[in-house]
Amino acid sequence: MTTPIDRRTLIRGAGALALARTLPAWAQSGHMGLAASPGVLSGESIALTIGTSHFSTGGRSAHAVTVNGTLPAPLIRLREGQRVRLAVTNTLKEDSSIHWHGLIVPFQMDGVPGISFPGIRPGETFVYDFPVRQSGTYWYHSHSGMQEAMGLYGPIVIDPAGTDPVAAEREYVVVLSDWSPLHPHLQMKRLKQEGGYFNMQRQTLAGLLAGRGQPLKERIDWGQMRMDPTDVSDVTGSTYSYLVNGHGTAENWTGLFAPGERVRLRIVNASAMTNFNVRLPGLAMTVVQCDGQHVQPVETDEFQIGIAETYDVVVRPAEPRAYALVAEAIDRSGLVRATLAPRAGMAADIPALRQRPLLTMRDMGTDMGGMDMGRNGVIDLSQPASSGGHSMKMLDPAVAPQVKMGPGVATLSPMPADRTADRPTGLEEVDHRVLTYAELRSLTPNPDARTPTRSLDIHLTANMERYMWSFDGIKLSDGAQPIAFRHGERVRVTLINDTMMPHPIHLHGHFFELVTGAGAHDPRKHTVNVLPGGKVAFDLTADALGDWAFHCHMLMHMHAGMMRVVTVRHEEGTGA
Template identity: 75%
Template sequence: MLTGEEIALSIGEGRFTTGRRSARAVMVNGTLPAPLIRLKECRRVRLAVTNHLREQASIHWHGLLVPTQMDGVPGLSFPGIDPGETFTYEFPLIHSGTFWYHSHSGMQEGLGLYGPLIVDPAGQDPIACDREHVLVLSDWSPMAPEAQLRRLKIMGGYFNRQRQTLSGLLAGKDQSLGERLEWASMRMDPTDISDVTGMTYSFLVNGHGTPENWTGLFVPGERVRLRIINASAMTNFNFRIPGLPLKIVAADGNMVQPVETDELQIAIAETYDIIVEPAQDQAYGLIAEAIDRSGLVRATLAPRLEMVAPIPALRERPLLGMRDMGMDMSAMDMGTGGEIDLSKPANTSMDGHSMSMRDPSVAPGVTMGPGVATLSPMPVDRLAERPTGLESVDHRVLTYADLRSLEPNPDPRVPSRQIDVHLTANMERYMWSIDGETFSDGAQPIPLRLDERVRVNLINDTMMPHPIHLHGHFFELVCGEKGHRPRKHTVNVLPGGKVSFDLTADAEGDWAFHCHMMLHMHAGMMRVVTVRREGDAA
């Protein structure tokens, strides 16, 4: 662990091994994940980062509110750290919570350049516990991210080894033959849940795969705080501890009114603080299962190091449905006998009105082109819905609508305007964008005025969930109790769904706004939000 007001970090190459997989990695101070950094609110920190790679590097302090020039996005907020150079980040710590740090250069994040960052409160911590453990969830592959992207460009489902089979059809577990033919006619695959899967990924807790069995200790009867960080490149995880209820006490570093559940989905780049109270003298499994069920990692919470928790079987992989296509069946004409006529184009509503992406009246501001395959005809707010793959499990599942901010929201103003932001793609060609424009093609920034209050509507026109992250700000999800809406920096937008959040643009500068699936961001699903004073040029 690194602590204090002067910290040195060294970025370099190493070799990482888990199970039978071994390959090149990018490490910080020789470890993967990078060292835990533990800081104190209301103090100032200096972090000297030296780059020993043969390429430019950077570190972004994910979730921390820092001056724009310290945010760590090369070409946007600072020039990057060249080989052999040292850059010193310096900023005040104005809030506490569970955060993390990672590279924003190339695809170094997918090679191991990520680590946990905790800011303890200046005074007494209001979340009382007897013991705590930091859990960094991640995915790691011996195949370089650039190679993964090349394969996905050739075939969008390259890593999907869970497609529907004849045996699944005969057993009645998968779609019927008619449904399969209808989805195939739309060039859509209901098993396309994750782009990169357990076919190549090993899933890790604190750099340990299931064979290495990371173990956190407890004494029966203790109140244990788990700070869980999803630092994956491409994997959303479903997290549970069989036999223990989970009490959620913070999300993305912000305290929430305690809410109990049995399982939660942690999207890429999110953090959750959880309290558990194991009473028995036994080993409990910390289970992080990929949402496509292509693999999982088991770590152990136990009274003694030699104890090992059982490894559960992978659950049946989920299938996407009509709502994931943005077709809200509750608002649609179900046709004859309750069946939707899927022979009609997916981008045509039941009243025959064209919903084509080529009709600018349908989605103003969306740029047409080969990178946009379709619009969701009827996107709906899914914040109160169970997330992908957990729709039918027989226990409690956390939804965003369950979250209530512990403290009143700091800005009670009604937003003065709304901004629609479409998450767009041609999944078959592995092209990802925002409003039909890619970052590399010069997409225009989203301009905001300093201290302006706006409502942002994220509309997911794809059949894949997207964890969307805004740098430099917290926003309030438009769900739950008004005045105590959950404050986050990352939100997972379900397929065919929409998410609204209210934002006070209180940080002047240029801020990255992107999908935190690394390959989606690098393929173009990123924009810049500019915050300027009234009268200043954008």
């Protein structure tokens, strides 16, 4: 006798088949860790094919851009000191590319069309060939046509040539991402039409009056400015499904452990637009690596991982029970729960979303004493920044003479604070330990102890209502001049965030040392999340000749103009 199958069962079964088809072996649930994971790509010659697939999760499905037919892309595992040739074939009907995020490679191998190479045309193969000069956790993604948001991203693990200072009996790669069936170009169109299009948590009159913990004066100030303190993320859980290794919460990616084991989690934020807050309730995390660089172990309960950052943590689950691995979007519009468990089939509890965060005057880089409320006490951000009575005192060009004032610059922060010791957005008041950049210290002294010979300020600028993003008020497409460094020079760069959102800023081809007060042990990074109204200083040794991308890693911000080219050249006439 045939058992009737209802429509819901058919849809659920089709979704499971689609998931099984598009997941690589390393990302599948319930295996015993990377040491036992099949399908890892390694060796001196690796072939990758960029193509299209169908992907579905959480009741949402759409066209995806994949590598070797999988989302996420294959895990590439290399060893420090080897050489690798990666032959990348593009079967799409449009140009594509792959950038090796955080890897120190010759600039011709960096994979940014229009800057370091022409891109990979349809039907063509490009061979990336470079020595592996480092170890740690990294990742790769497209730098073409917003393909990264459609699935073209994957992890890289590089084993050290010598002894690994991180001791663990088991390890997993944990790739966090955001997925939407709405094409990223259409998302951008919606944001251009209305900056808060995807924000379903906007302040209401009832909420404004209720306050939700906000002081009355601050509520009135925000109302007068016609700004919304809930404007934390551009693209939200209203369209995104949040994923761990390609799994939504219902699909429950599970990593196995034996009680008492030290488990290393190599966590990569491969999202297009989402900064995540990461925690494992009931398990302390020991941070041992950041952006592929070893740090002195520091124990914490939660950390914020900016887009494109990586963190390696070690956990030691003692009890034979399921533990939740939770990645919550910083605007609290959604989360994804995965599970660490002693056996397959177990599922940890799904925590409730925490209360949405509200921005404060500190996130504006000022207090109301430094602000001109304009005509009738209202700041009209629909007017250009230089529009006389509708502007803020923060727009005084003397604050930042290098910034090109105009409609793309709504605010400048007259009092930006060093926020490297601040808890990041949304985690200011939680009742447990939260990692800050100031707690990160490099495991070994940094290789270049020279004092910088010059300094450079770069403003992160925007008109959020018009969805205009830039560095120093100039979009890349508006003729922004390259940022020039002499080969080998030591420069202190200060990033000043004049917007109300955190920005993960990434420099290709280099590592830099965040200036946190740790001296020779300042943490080395390739991406830094600059908090709203804050500033971050880093010391850079410009040791990589060539042209390099420098940009916000929020994909829509980069495409809207928050990007520049960094050039590193020999000093003229010296040849050195």
